Amino acid sequence: MKRLLIPLAAAGLSAALLAHPSSAVPSWVSDNLMPKPADAYSAAKFWLGANGAALRKATQYHWDAKNVSKLVATQSKDGAPDGKPGLTAPTGTPKPSASKNVNLPKTIGKVFFVDSAGRYRWCSATSIQARYRNLVATAGHCVYETGKDVYSKWVFVPGYYQGKAPWGVYAGAYAFTAYDLDTYDDYDGDFAFVAVHNGFSLAGRKEVDKGAFSDWAGDKWVDHEEIKKEEFEPLFAKYGPEGPYWSKEFDLTPEKVNHDYAGAKTLTKVEVTKTAYEAAPKSTETNKNGEQYEQVGPTAISQEAYKKLVADKAEGKVLAWIEAVKDKNGNEIAWYETHYYLKQWVKESKTIRYFRDHYFIGMAKDTGRLGDVVGGQGFAWNQPRGQKVTVFGYPGDPHPDGDKPYTGVTPKWCIGKTGTKTYQVNTFRVEEHQVLKCSMTGGADGGPWLMKYDNGKRTGYVNGVTSMFHDQDGNDRIDFISSAYFDGEVADVYNKANYAETKSIVGPNGELLN
Known part of the structure; x- marks a missing residue:
């Protein structure tokens, strides 16, 4: 990015970078997602409930075709380093394995969130090495909506597949991104690091007594x-009104009766057609179902009202009978409407039903710190351009021409060398x-864009995250992707996130912790 920062040591990130001169423009911002365990638990339960229904309902963060723009190369061939290059090693390295195919790392997965319109969305992400084994790297626009407000119910699900969370759900606690993204919606800073709570999974339910429930x-x-x-009465006598046994009086469906039935009430008065009325008993009679019919009219109306009723009747909106009276020459001289009604007489009654309450608590299991469970990729900054990278993600959008080769269900990858120049996208303030x-x-x-990816160990160094998609040759097909250049400023943001401590949100018995 554009501001020059103090270089970071190549061997690792220094705690001295936590401090900035008071006059310096900040390079980073931090926002709360769900630091409270109760909120984190609620969000994770939201996504996991009903066998992962919300997870399956979510759709990918969507780029409109009009935002698929061309890249403009700058003159620089050296990139934009602002200090010495550096690396931090990956953690949780698995045993090497030989394979000619690309091996998927356990660290990759999806982040899920709810946007301001209430839509369930997801993006791609990865676990990354961190001091407290709790950090996720993803695009800034997958955490911050229009670069400002954070999304709600933000969680990371490593290894996600069709509503399943094989290694648990990790609720976001704190988000860190570039100051320029948060302030100016500048996609040169389109990256974010999110510190997550310990993961957890649902572990069924348990019936308990009222005291334990409370x-x-x-x-x-x-x-x-x-x-x-007969079950209720002895149990209520034993446990009293404070017990789990109770009764309630319910209204029954009203029963049709004749109009002279003692206590009968008119439930409703419904308009019917003239044909139905003429086929029914006279208005002074009551049939065996307790029904009475009533005629109201004819009532004189204006010609304008008559015309409107004719139009409404043709559309089936009116049941009234309407007619126009003509003189001997056939001219309309008067207009009338007549309404016909059915009155239904009913009696109302009640019944008492009896219940027992069963108290259930939802059990949850702590799955541990993210980095301990799936490991964490390394981190690289200020690296030369032209690096070979392996990029992973869950593509789901169609190409601009409408072709949809990806489902978003399983992760895909691209392998190649990054460009040797920096690129601009003016509509998103991108310069580098x-x-x-x-x-x-x-x-x-x-x-993640993983530099030095070891296919056997399934680890590498995050040197970028997919930010944007581009159609360079103008054939309405995506042919390039781009990422913020990871320089010392990105490393500075990472360093702040690296010191964000989180903890478990459920205890050893599945209880919610404070």
Whole structure:
């Protein structure tokens, strides 16, 4: 990016970078997602509930075709380093394995969130090495809506597949991004690091007594079982009004009766057609179902009202009978409407039903820190252009021409060398993006660009995250993707996120922690 920062040591990130001179323009911002365990638990439960229904309902963050723009190369061939290059090593390195195919790392997955319109969305992301084994790297626009407000119910699901979370759900606690993205919606800073709570998974339910139910701090609910009166009476006598046994009086469906039935009430008065009226008993009679018919009119109306009723009747909006009276020459001289009604006489009654309450608590299991469970990719900054990278993501959008080769269900990848020049995209304030020839589409947003990817160990160094998609040759097909260039300023933001401590949100018994 554009501001020159103090260079970071090549061997690692220095804690001294936590401080800036008071007059310096900040390079980073931090925002709360869900730092409170109760909010984090609620969000994770939202996505996991009903066997992952919300996860399956979510759709990829969507790029409009009009935003698929061309890249403009700058004159620079050296990129935009603002200090010495540096690397931090990956963690949780698995045992090497031999394969001719590309091995998917456990660290990649999807982030899920709810946008301001209430839509369920997802992007791609990866676990990244961190001091507290709790950091996720993704695109800034997959955390910040229009560069300002953070999305709600933000969670990371590594290894996500069709509503399943094999290694748990990790709710976001704190988000870190570039000051320029947050302030100016500048996509040169389109990246984010999110510190997440320990993961958890749902572990079924347990029925408890009312006391344990009241004390439970996690998910809980009451099921009502209907029982017979002969079961209810001795149990209510034993446990009293504070017990789980109770009764309630319900209104029954009104029963039709004759109009002279003691206590009968008119339930409703419904308009019918003239044909139905003429086929029914006279208005002074009551048939065996307790029904009475009534005629109202004819009533004189204006010619304008008559014309409107004719039009409404033709559209089936009016049941009234309408007519125009003509003179001997056939001219209309008067207009009338007549309405016909059915009155239904009913009696109302009640019944008493009996219930027992069952108290359930939702059990959850702590799945541990993200980096301990799936590992974390390394981090690289101020690297030369032209690096070989392996990029992962979950593409789901169609190409601008409408062709949809990807489903968004399974991760895909691109392998190649990044461009040797920096690139601009004026509509998104981009001046220094790095690029890669790749045909992945929207949904791959936030996926990691892994430098020095070891296919056997399934680890590398995050040197970018997919930000934008481009059609360079104008054939309405995505052929390039781009990422913020990871310089010392990005490393500075990462360093702040690296010191964000989080913890478990559920205890050893599945209870919600404070």
